[in-house]
Amino acid sequence: MPPANTNKKQKLIDLKALGRASECLKTIAHPHRLRMVEMLLSGRYTVGELAEACGIPSHMASEHLRLMQRCGLLSSQRDGRRNYYEIAEPHLKGIMDCIQNRFG
Amino acid sequence: MPPANTNKKQKLIDLKALGRASECLKTIAHPHRLRMVEMLLSGRYTVGELAEACGIPSHMASEHLRLMQRCGLLSSQRDGRRNYYEIAEPHLKGIMDCIQNRFG
DNA sequence: TAATAATATCGTAATATAACGATATATCAA
DNA sequence: TTGATATATCGTTATATTACGATATTATTA
Numbered sequence: 312m313p314p315a316n317t318n319k320k321q322k323l324i325d326l327k328a329l330g331r332a333s334e335c336l337k338t339i340a341h342p343h344r345l346r347m348v349e350m351l352l353s354g355r356y357t358v359g360e361l362a363e364a365c366g367i368p369s370h371m372a373s374e375h376l377r378l379m380q381r382c383g384l385l386s387s388q389r390d391g392r393r394n395y396y397e398i399a400e401p402h403l404k405g406i407m408d409c410i411q412n413r414f415g
Numbered sequence: 416m417p418p419a420n421t422n423k424k425q426k427l428i429d430l431k432a433l434g435r436a437s438e439c440l441k442t443i444a445h446p447h448r449l450r451m452v453e454m455l456l457s458g459r460y461t462v463g464e465l466a467e468a469c470g471i472p473s474h475m476a477s478e479h480l481r482l483m484q485r486c487g488l489l490s491s492q493r494d495g496r497r498n499y500y501e502i503a504e505p506h507l508k509g510i511m512d513c514i515q516n517r518f519g
Numbered sequence: 520t521a522a523t524a525a526t527a528t529c530g531t532a533a534t535a536t537a538a539c540g541a542t543a544t545a546t547c548a549a
Numbered sequence: 550t551t552g553a554t555a556t557a558t559c560g561t562t563a564t565a566t567t568a569c570g571a572t573a574t575t576a577t578t579a
Contacts, residue, residue: 321457328518329446329453336444341537342433349433353425358556371538373557392546392555405513413506414432445567462526475568477527496525496576 338382339403343367344375345410347396348403351385355397442486443507447471448479449514451500452507455489459501 324332339348343365350356350364362372376396379385386399398404428436443452447469454460454468466476480500483489490503502508 323450323453324515324519326446326450329449329514332514332518333444333446333449336440337536340437340440340444342430342437345433345437346427346430349427350425359554368539369556370540370558373555374537377557389545389556394556400517402513402517405516406510409506409509409513410433410436411428412509413504414436415428441566463524472569473526474528474570477525478568481527493526493575498526 335382335384335400338378338384339406341375343372344379345407347372347375347379348384348398349407351396351398352404352407355388355395357393357395359393361396439486439488439504442482442488443510445479447476448483449511451476451479451483452488452502453511455500455502456508456511459492459499461497461499463497465500 339345346365347356347361350361356364358373358376359369361376362369365372376385376387380387380396380399384398384400384403385396387394387396389395443449450469451460451465454465460468462477462480463473465480466473469476480489480491484491484500484503488502488504488507489500491498491500493499
């Protein structure tokens with residue numbers, strides 16, 4: 312049953328904020344990128360480790376990671392020729408919890 | 416700071432489930448569709464009401480709603496020539512809460 | 520029945536995204 | 550310095566998404 316519609320004017324989120332939110336959602340809305348986020352929530356990993364876990368070539372993992380870093384979801388630290396990625400946006404935990412509850 | 420990487424093998428979500436999750440995320444990853452979900456979390460609305468709130472023609476609202484209904488996020492009840500849409504996937508509340516916390 | 524209203528569908532063009540081979544860069548090791 | 554390793558970038562093609570006008574469907578009202 313849907314909630315009763317109170318017809319009260321609620322404070323709606325600013326449309327620009329919804330635009331930014333949809334950019335972020337679109338960015339994680341990919342099976343391999345969700346896998347990477349899921350793994351990174353338990354610690355940092357290199358490009359190669361994430362690529363292997365997803366079963367994709369590392370140059371493609373690199374591209375996925377770049378997209379997620381670009382919108383502030385991840386950050387990276389280089390160590391020699393390794394590049395470690397980690398979660399930069401703590402709210403990703405809540406999103407993954409929702410996905411885990413619904414699909415896990 | 417990222418969480419310490421315990422290097423324990425965690426139970427990862429099945430890849431097919433991540434595929435379904437990414438379909439749903441992609442579907443709501445649009446500013447107008449997020450607005451519709453936000454409104455529908457407080458009650459049911461017609462196509463026309465949602466269209467007006469988003470500032471788009473109702474035939475486009477109808478298309479957005481169809482996409483969200485197709486992957487089980489919404490359902491609809493026709494009443495005469497009105498069609499009322501409502502939330503069918505309760506986990507949308509959690510997702511919107513995350514968005515509200517981060518962007519609202 | 521005719522006109523209107525609310526919603527849905529179709530066709531299309533513009534744009535975005537995805538995958539991937541090829542190539543480039545940067546670091547380490549021999 | 551040479552070769553190997555890890556990651557990143559480029560160019561291209563295939564596919565998906567978006568917006569939107571035109572048209573269709575269904576239900577109400579005159």
